[in-house]
Amino acid sequence: xxxxxxxxxxxxxxxxxxxxxxxxxxxxxxxxxxxxxxxxxxxxxxxxxxxxxxxxxxxxxxxxxxxxxxxxxxxxxxxxxxxxxxxxxxxxxxxxxxxxxxxxxxxxxxxxxxxxxxxxxxxxxxxxxxxxxxxxxxxxxxxxxxxxxxxxxxxxxxxxxxxxxxxxxxxxxxxxxxxxxxxxxxxxxxxxxxxxxxxxxxxxxxxxxxxxxxxxxxxxxxxxxxxxxxxxxxxxxxxxxxxxxxxxxxxxxxxxxxxxxxxxxxxxxxxxxxxxxxxxxxxxxxxxxxxxxxxxxxxxxxxxxxxxxxxxxxxxxxxxxxxxxxx
Amino acid sequence: xxxxxxxxxxxxxxxxxxxxxxxxxxxxxxxxxxxxxxxxxxxxxxxxxxxxxxxxxxxxxxxxxxxxxxxxxxxxxxxxxxxxxxxxxxxxxxxxxxxxxxxxxxxxxxxxxxxxxxxxxxxxxxxxxxxxxxxxxxxxxxxxxxxxxxx
Numbered sequence: 001x002x003x004x005x006x007x008x009x010x011x012x013x014x015x016x017x018x019x020x021x022x023x024x025x026x027x028x029x030x031x032x033x034x035x036x037x038x039x040x041x042x043x044x045x046x047x048x049x050x051x052x053x054x055x056x057x058x059x060x061x062x063x064x065x066x067x068x069x070x071x072x073x074x075x076x077x078x079x080x081x082x083x084x085x086x087x088x089x090x091x092x093x094x095x096x097x098x099x100x101x102x103x104x105x106x107x108x109x110x111x112x113x114x115x116x117x118x119x120x121x122x123x124x125x126x127x128x129x130x131x132x133x134x135x136x137x138x139x140x141x142x143x144x145x146x147x148x149x150x151x152x153x154x155x156x157x158x159x160x161x162x163x164x165x166x167x168x169x170x171x172x173x174x175x176x177x178x179x180x181x182x183x184x185x186x187x188x189x190x191x192x193x194x195x196x197x198x199x200x201x202x203x204x205x206x207x208x209x210x211x212x213x214x215x216x217x218x219x220x221x222x223x224x225x226x227x228x229x230x231x232x233x234x235x236x237x238x239x240x241x242x243x244x245x246x247x248x249x250x251x252x253x254x255x256x257x258x259x260x261x262x263x264x265x266x267x268x269x270x271x272x273x274x275x276x277x278x279x280x281x282x283x284x285x286x287x288x289x290x291x292x293x294x295x296x297x298x299x300x301x302x303x304x305x306x307x308x309x310x311x312x313x314x315x316x317x318x319x320x321x322x323x324x325x326x327x
Numbered sequence: 328x329x330x331x332x333x334x335x336x337x338x339x340x341x342x343x344x345x346x347x348x349x350x351x352x353x354x355x356x357x358x359x360x361x362x363x364x365x366x367x368x369x370x371x372x373x374x375x376x377x378x379x380x381x382x383x384x385x386x387x388x389x390x391x392x393x394x395x396x397x398x399x400x401x402x403x404x405x406x407x408x409x410x411x412x413x414x415x416x417x418x419x420x421x422x423x424x425x426x427x428x429x430x431x432x433x434x435x436x437x438x439x440x441x442x443x444x445x446x447x448x449x450x451x452x453x454x455x456x457x458x459x460x461x462x463x464x465x466x467x468x469x470x471x472x473x474x475x476x477x478x
Contacts, residue, residue, distance in 0.1 A: 001344045003342075003343070003344065004343055004344065005343060006343035006387070006389050028387075028390075031385055031386060031387065031390065032367055032382075032385045035346065035366075035367070035384070035385040035386070035387070036366050036367060036385070038344070039365055039366060040366075048343070048387075050389075050390060052390070075379070098455075099367075099370065099454050099455025099456075100380060100433070100436075100437070100452055100454070100455050101367070101370060101373055101380050101381050101382045101433065101455045102367055102382065102385070102455065104376075104379040104380060104381050105381050105382070105385060105386070234451075234454075235450075235451055235454035236454040236455055
């Protein structure tokens with residue numbers, strides 16, 4: 001680990017100003033991914049700015065929905081009764097995220113911004129375009145079993161590893177983004193970028209911007225939402241494939257559908273083709289099967305990731321059956 | 328800076344890079360907290376921070392200022408071993424013992440959280456603590472017994 005300075009801040013303007021002064025500075029909140037990246041010398045910040053003093057803590061509720069401060073710990077989000085009742089996909093996704101210890105430390109904002117688990121990104125001794133632009137991508141023909149089948153480029157096929165972002169996308173969640181210049185709102189779906197030829201740029205956030213909160217609107221499809229995570233062991237493991245679905249069914253017909261998948265995309269991956277196959281139809285076994293078949297359209301699997309095609313189809317099918325009350 | 332460990336205040340001087348784990352072990356000589364993977368994957372370094380279980384390897388020591396840290400050394404009271412420590416011995420819930428302090432700290436928090444309702448739930452809630460000797464069956468038995476007694 002290379003030396004760095006450490007400082008704390010109590011206001012967004014301060015935090016932004018500090019970052020502007022030291023371009024090699026980084027924010028730290030829960031630290032659960034940051035400490036791994038530091039230990040493995042994947043990153044080398046000049047300054048760590050501890051943002052835990054910012055007023056972004058806690059969960060509040062209004063008539064429209066729920067606001068989760070970006071510094072709220074994952075354990076507190078999954079224990080919240082309104083979240084469990086109104087946004088079950090989120091509660092489930094968090095229950096299946098990491099370990100109890102990590103969930104007590106990790107923050108909502110930090111979870112969204114966690115870095116990929118691509119073996120070559122995490123190993124500072126081998127080339128990686130995300131870690132060192134222009135170095136090359138070792139994953140293209142390497143050990144890429146955990147890598148993406150959607151959204152890759154010749155420069156990067158690293159998968160976005162998180163669970164929560166997939167759940168937030170099917171819940172139509174938005175982010176409050178703060179900087180010294182004020183606030184803007186974006187959809188969670190628009191936060192992450194595909195790698196293209198700049199895999200080191202992972203989100204649409206500008207350097208001085210901070211996620212302040214997540215906003216979740218109440219909806220009928222949010223209340224009937226499910227998360228299914230498939231992995232190499234029963235708990236405390238990254239997704240090989242995960243499925244997030246939110247479906248509103250009225251009088252036996254699908255009126256609204258949101259479907260996203262984790263473990264398969266270079267960013268949280270929404271599946272609009274699957275959603276279209278569900279709309280205005282009854283959600284029965286045949287419709288679930290046909291819709292799930294559309295989930296792998298456009299996939300670019302390598303020999304190492306070929307297994308994700310049937311796994312994704314089956315995960316989506318099962319999650320849809322759960323949403324239809326059929327499983 | 329000052330750290331509050333096991334209800335005692337300790338004055339320490341640390342590098343900004345020092346983790347809570349390394350500070351406990353190397354500076355304060357509290358070597359009960361073990362260093363396994365140093366990446367948050369094994370749970371050997373589990374301590375309680377303001378009553379909640381955390382991985383000491385994933386926390387910078389400077390960020391532990393103002394928190395109340397409990398390690399395995401602070402668990403036993405004047406009356407003797409903590410019930411979870413006694414149950415681990417009684418149930419032979421370890422072989423080599425390296426993961427045991429982390430297992431016990433995690434188990435104490437789990438019971439306090441009220442999440443020891445079934446063997447299945449205990450296994451899920453202990454997923455952050457690995458045991459390479461594979462003493463899991465006896466670990467579950469020890470936790471189950473303490474949880475039942477506390478009901």
